[in-house]
Amino acid sequence: MKYVNPRKPSERMKIPRQHALEQDAEERSKNFMEVSMGMTEDSAVIEATRCLECANPVCVEGCPVNIDIRGFIQLIMQEDYVGAANKIREANYLPSICGRVCPQESQCESVCTLGKKHPSVAIGKLERFVADYEIKHNLFVAPTISASLHQKAAVVGSGPAGLTCAAELAKRGYHVTIFEALHAVGGVLRYGIPEFRLPRYILDLETERIKALGVEIATNFVIGRTATIDELFDEMGFSAVFVATGAGTPIFMGIPGENYSGVYSANEFLTRINLMKAHQFPEFDTPIKVGKSVAVIGGGNTAMDAVRTAKRIGAKKAYLVYRRSKEEMPAREEEIHHAEEEGIIFMLLTNPIRIIDDGNNWVKGIECQKMTLGEPDESGRRKPIPIPGSEYVIPVQTVIEAIGQRPNPIIQSTTPGLETTKRGTVTIGKMQETSREGVFAGGDVTRGGATVILAMRDGKIAADAIHTYLSSKRNGHSPAAKA
Amino acid sequence: MFPIIDKEILSSTVSKFIVKAPFIARKRKPGNFVIIRVSETGERIPLTIVDGDTAAGTITLIVQGVGKTTKLLLSKDVGDEIVDLVGPLGNPTPIERHGKVACIGGGVGTAELFPITRALQEAGNTIYTIVGARTKDLVILEEEMRGCSDELYVTTDDGSYGRKGFVTDQLKELLDRPQGVDAVYAIGPLPMMKAVSLLTKKYDVKTIVSLNTIMVDGTGMCGGCRVTVNKEMKFACVDGPEFDAHTVDFDELMMRNRTYVDMEKAADHDCRRLNVELQGGVNNEVR
Ligand SMILES: Cc1cc2nc3c(=O)[nH]c(=O)nc-3n(C[C@H](O)[C@H](O)[C@H](O)COP(=O)(O)OP(=O)(O)OC[C@H]3O[C@@H](n4cnc5c(N)ncnc54)[C@H](O)[C@@H]3O)c2cc1C
Ligand SMILES: Cc1cc2nc3c(=O)[nH]c(=O)nc-3n(C[C@H](O)[C@H](O)[C@H](O)COP(=O)(O)OP(=O)(O)OC[C@H]3O[C@@H](n4cnc5c(N)ncnc54)[C@H](O)[C@@H]3O)c2cc1C
Ligand code: SF4
Numbered sequence: 001m002k003y004v005n006p007r008k009p010s011e012r013m014k015i016p017r018q019h020a021l022e023q024d025a026e027e028r029s030k031n032f033m034e035v036s037m038g039m040t041e042d043s044a045v046i047e048a049t050r051c052l053e054c055a056n057p058v059c060v061e062g063c064p065v066n067i068d069i070r071g072f073i074q075l076i077m078q079e080d081y082v083g084a085a086n087k088i089r090e091a092n093y094l095p096s097i098c099g100r101v102c103p104q105e106s107q108c109e110s111v112c113t114l115g116k117k118h119p120s121v122a123i124g125k126l127e128r129f130v131a132d133y134e135i136k137h138n139l140f141v142a143p144t145i146s147a148s149l150h151q152k153a154a155v156v157g158s159g160p161a162g163l164t165c166a167a168e169l170a171k172r173g174y175h176v177t178i179f180e181a182l183h184a185v186g187g188v189l190r191y192g193i194p195e196f197r198l199p200r201y202i203l204d205l206e207t208e209r210i211k212a213l214g215v216e217i218a219t220n221f222v223i224g225r226t227a228t229i230d231e232l233f234d235e236m237g238f239s240a241v242f243v244a245t246g247a248g249t250p251i252f253m254g255i256p257g258e259n260y261s262g263v264y265s266a267n268e269f270l271t272r273i274n275l276m277k278a279h280q281f282p283e284f285d286t287p288i289k290v291g292k293s294v295a296v297i298g299g300g301n302t303a304m305d306a307v308r309t310a311k312r313i314g315a316k317k318a319y320l321v322y323r324r325s326k327e328e329m330p331a332r333e334e335e336i337h338h339a340e341e342e343g344i345i346f347m348l349l350t351n352p353i354r355i356i357d358d359g360n361n362w363v364k365g366i367e368c369q370k371m372t373l374g375e376p377d378e379s380g381r382r383k384p385i386p387i388p389g390s391e392y393v394i395p396v397q398t399v400i401e402a403i404g405q406r407p408n409p410i411i412q413s414t415t416p417g418l419e420t421t422k423r424g425t426v427t428i429g430k431m432q433e434t435s436r437e438g439v440f441a442g443g444d445v446t447r448g449g450a451t452v453i454l455a456m457r458d459g460k461i462a463a464d465a466i467h468t469y470l471s472s473k474r475n476g477h478s479p480a481a482k483a
Numbered sequence: 484m485f486p487i488i489d490k491e492i493l494s495s496t497v498s499k500f501i502v503k504a505p506f507i508a509r510k511r512k513p514g515n516f517v518i519i520r521v522s523e524t525g526e527r528i529p530l531t532i533v534d535g536d537t538a539a540g541t542i543t544l545i546v547q548g549v550g551k552t553t554k555l556l557l558s559k560d561v562g563d564e565i566v567d568l569v570g571p572l573g574n575p576t577p578i579e580r581h582g583k584v585a586c587i588g589g590g591v592g593t594a595e596l597f598p599i600t601r602a603l604q605e606a607g608n609t610i611y612t613i614v615g616a617r618t619k620d621l622v623i624l625e626e627e628m629r630g631c632s633d634e635l636y637v638t639t640d641d642g643s644y645g646r647k648g649f650v651t652d653q654l655k656e657l658l659d660r661p662q663g664v665d666a667v668y669a670i671g672p673l674p675m676m677k678a679v680s681l682l683t684k685k686y687d688v689k690t691i692v693s694l695n696t697i698m699v700d701g702t703g704m705c706g707g708c709r710v711t712v713n714k715e716m717k718f719a720c721v722d723g724p725e726f727d728a729h730t731v732d733f734d735e736l737m738m739r740n741r742t743y744v745d746m747e748k749a750a751d752h753d754c755r756r757l758n759v760e761l762q763g764g765v766n767n768e769v770r
């Protein structure tokens with residue numbers, strides 16, 4: 001049965017873009033409940049009919065995993081939401097997560113044909129809608145798992161790259177174990193991205209679904225410490241390893257005063273709250289301290305999450321200090337917008353040069369310098385230049401640095417023969433293969449800080465590559481002995 | 484889950500636990516630590532791996548009750564389980580042949596020092612051990628330490644056992660002897676390690692300390708454990724926990740470790756029912 005959109009293209013263009021319901025800004029800046037409540041079924045169907053069903057659906061090219069966007073939107077028009085979810089899952093195993101955190105405005109939606117003259121189709125919100133519908137009505141059907149191939153694959157790290165790779169390998173009949181250093185599963189999805197953007201029941205549910213495919217998850221297991229990659233092969237019987245350890249080591253600015261009490265890396269601040277529930281102290285044992293005024297340094301998603309979290313746990317004034325202008329901010333548009341609505345104070349073209357203490361080693365303020373934009377630098381963004389004599393102090397009791405992260409070196413330094421770049425990322429080829437036979441890598445550990453969807457993409461390609469590799473081993477083409 | 488196989492009370496505030504953790508038992512080396520979480524709502528805290536038995540798949544932890552988490556652990560018994568336990572973390576102690584080594588343990592730091600001392604002796608060093616405590620009841624592992632030392636001295640602040648005074652008084656005597664000392668390992672409260680460091684600097688004797696910073700993940704992901712060493716920022720969990728004492732900014736670390744003192748005191752109030760004696764109030768640097 002071929003469904004036909006009842007509206008002519010010219011009519012479709014007249015329909016305004018449908019919006020998701022959102023919690024009131026004032027209200028939500030005091031709680032951890034999800035900001036966006038998603039689209040209603042009615043809005044989703046209307047939104048779906050806005051799609052021009054392009055003969056050449058360029059949106060698909062804009063999606064890093066090439067979801068058949070036109071196809072799934074057509075299924076929404078037909079009100080076959082489960083069909084739509086399964087269509088997405090052909091390319092992306094975790095639509096409930098991508099629909100929430102993917103920077104769609106710079107990917108699929110940025111190239112959408114409708115978007116040339118009108119607001120583009122709300123692809124991300126539609127993706128989330130079908131995933132939520134399936135959860136709400138309990139309609140998820142687990143994929144079929146191929147017969148066991150009797151080979152073991154290890155996945156190191158349970159972030160989006162690791163979870164995706166594990167799911168794809170398990171479906172093909174491999175015995176997969178995920179090794180995770182922390183006591184909980186999810187990587188940045190667990191300890192970094194706050195609940196108000198990605199509720200934990202979604203993450204828990206997706207984890208359970210992956211376990212239901214037969215994937216084993218060993219938490220509290222640091223590869224490189226509890227066992228090395230070599231031991232996974234030689235002693236624990238694994239035939240392939242996917243390294244997806246992320247980029248979790250925080251970078252500090254290197255300005256004076258960074259070791260005063262009240263200075264956090266965004267990672268520590270967010271981990272204390274998201275993973276350890278420090279905002280529920282003393283019910284939970286982990287403490288956190290945030291002052292009346294808080295400054296978060298940076299302009300990416302991490303900075304945005306930290307500053308909005310600080311507001312939620314009681315900061316009266318939450319400043320975002322960024323040395324370039326708003327246009328240069330790497331954070332998602334939606335998050336910047338939400339932060340503004342929640343009353344975050346943006347201190348743009350402002351560069352911190354020193355943290356000041358109260359004489360008792362506690363933060364009292366942060367000295368900043370005003371900046372102006374000069375010529376574009378290597379990154380293509382206009383370079384900030386300090387304005388002499390513009391120094392001034394913002395009084396704050398907490399400073400959170402969110403200026404970037406790099407890969408954690410534990411695996412790199414305990415795996416002989418594993419090549420890395422100068423930036424500490426693991427070197428890979430086209431199929432995510434590393435310099436070590438049988439070892440593949442992907443996600444932030446190969447890219448530096450990137451995105452959830454790119455991590456998933458890497459996980460999927462690696463699963464294909466591992467399948468090819470293990471198939472050739474099975475068929476007796478014993479690949480050269482490993483280093 | 485990590486079952487507790489055996490428990491022994493060493494003093495009013497210190498107990499020893501044997502915990503089943505086969506993977507960690509295989510890999511642990513002197514100087515390594517684990518991060519544990521005692522309950523589902525618990526905090527992650529670091530504890531040194533004092534000993535291990537590869538065949539039995541167990542590790543030994545010795546813990547002093549100073550706050551909520553450590554006291555909760557002390558209330559656990561054989562048959563109970565530790566929810567989370569991860570390791571071995573940190574860099575193992577480089578076991579070198581220095582010659583004559585003074586090993587100084589303060590309080591529960593003596594437990595952390597024990598595996599290192601044993602390894603140093605096995606490597607052919609002559610070991611002079613100084614075990615320090617506030618009072619007699621808090622002296623732990625004296626026999627174990629004697630077993631791996633050529634000379635052993637005990638000091639107590641109040642003179643209730645061994646020599647009255649601080650470990651540094653004893654150390655100074657050793658440093659002043661004609662044969663001297665070639666290297667010093669000191670683990671204990673920060674003020675003790677700082678005092679040892681100031682003393683040995685005068686004698687220009689290489690000194691290693693193990694830093695007790697606040698930690699969250701223990702794998703280099705939070706930066707909460709950062710310390711200034713040689714004017715550079717280091718993460719104690721992955722760059723340490725041992726450092727050259729003469730390059731450590733002890734004063735800064737002592738201040739940083741006080742960050743949550745008031746909150747921890749409040750949390751600790753709920754803990755009194757655990758019936759573990761609080762020794763001398765919440766002591767920031769005791770470990
Ligand atoms: C606060 C924050 C907000 C973000 N917001 C967004 C967003 O809105 N949209 C978006 O697309 N991207 C966002 N990102 C980026 C995105 O989260 C990452 O690009 C993505 O999570 C990378 O996935 P990964 O699987 O490579 O690694 P991670 O998610 O980092 O997971 C790595 C896992 O490996 C574990 N691990 C590390 N070392 C070891 C070891 N030796 N042994 C065992 N386990 C180990 C870690 O504990 C961790 O669980 C954000 C990042 C942060 C920090
Ligand atoms: C590498 C390392 C190895 C350690 N090994 C041992 C060990 O083998 N046995 C042992 O008993 N203890 C050890 N400690 C110290 C132990 O981790 C702390 O005593 C524990 O974190 C306190 O937790 P709590 O909830 O009981 O007390 P809290 O209520 O958190 O704190 C009580 C008091 O201790 C201070 N404190 C908090 N964290 C630490 C810390 N990490 N180190 C020192 N003081 C702290 C607080 O400021 C407070 O004043 C070690 C610490 C490190 C960093
Ligand atoms: S995964 Fe991201 S880029 Fe791809 S369709 Fe969904 S929202 Fe767009």
Ligand code: SF4
Nearest residue numbers: 051052054059112113
């Ligand atoms: S480009 Fe836009 S309008 Fe065209 S098929 Fe994709 S979503 Fe629909």
Ligand code: FES
Nearest residue numbers: 701703705706720
């Ligand atoms: S404890 Fe988190 S970086 Fe050391």
